[in-house]
Amino acid sequence: MTAAYTLYAKPGFAATTIERLCSEARISNRAFYECFGGREELLQALHERCVEESLGVVSKALQDAPNTLDGRVKAGIRAYIEFATADWRRARIMHVEVRRSGDVLTMSRQRAVDAFARIIQDASSDFPQEPHLNRRLLALGVIGALQELLIEWLLSETQPEIDELVAAAVHIFMRSLGGPATA
Template sequence: MSAEERLAERRERLISAAYTLYSDPGFPETTIEKLCAAARISNRAFYECFSGRSELMQALHDRCVQETLTSVAKAVEQAPDTLPSRVEAGIAGYINFVTEDRRRARIMHLEVRRAGDCLTASRQQAVKAFTKIIEANVIDLPDTVEASRHLLALGVIGAIQELLIEWVLTEEPPPVESLISTAVHIFYRSFVM
């Protein structure tokens, strides 16, 4: 392998180790030493790949978000071209994909917050991307609604995030189908009234 290929391979091993360790025991509890041991690389090799734990978390979070955006876009694209179908496909696509692997749900909705200010910009970019999907699929608000589509989209995203945090943290998580039906209900109450 070339030096570039070795570096890329080490980065992938670190991202894979972080995917497991940042979800359990969690970001604050995961040291560089633990990451290096799990990835089977030296501390020096870690710093050739990332400047620190936060940069690794950002790379992992960004990857999770991109994979999720791709999954949601595909679900919406394959849905029948009606508002209810697109809404339900997008919400189900998001929640199903995120909960498919508990580590992904935990990283995207809990550990990213525990990582602190260093990931604020990354979180905002993710919210912006998901907001655009919602706004693009809501044609018009009824005249009786005196709120902006953008703010309503942010509210729906916040509600879905809280549903997923509940799913991650509770000993007996609610069924995924209940998360989806609740999120769809919140969406309709926010946008359709």
């Protein structure tokens, strides 16, 4: 798993063979296949571990946050961005390789998006919003925005500061969820 964590992040899933994984991990191909059905299954296990850990971090931040829309949004976003960016490999697997892997992670990615959409819906459900807007669709929209901000952080020549990412994401979330645009 450790070798895949690094190799799937760079050079990437498509460029990482089982032979390279096994060489890096110092295990035999046979030992690999005793644990995983293939490199796709290993990528899915890595992605799901990253998602579960991030869901835990965000849930904890929301529990500890002030009981205001602004407080919850800021706490949840900061927790997620700090968690994702604390290790570039994690951010890359969750936001770049998940898309580049084709159908390999389609279902895993969809489960992750659904879990985060539920967290957003639950965290914002106590606060008023425009009655004609679907809260789930708003949650999906802000998840997409946050993903794009993290991809920008990963791929740009001049990485935005973490505080800039947080401020932009908070602004998008607050405006989308019906709150004032604050940073």
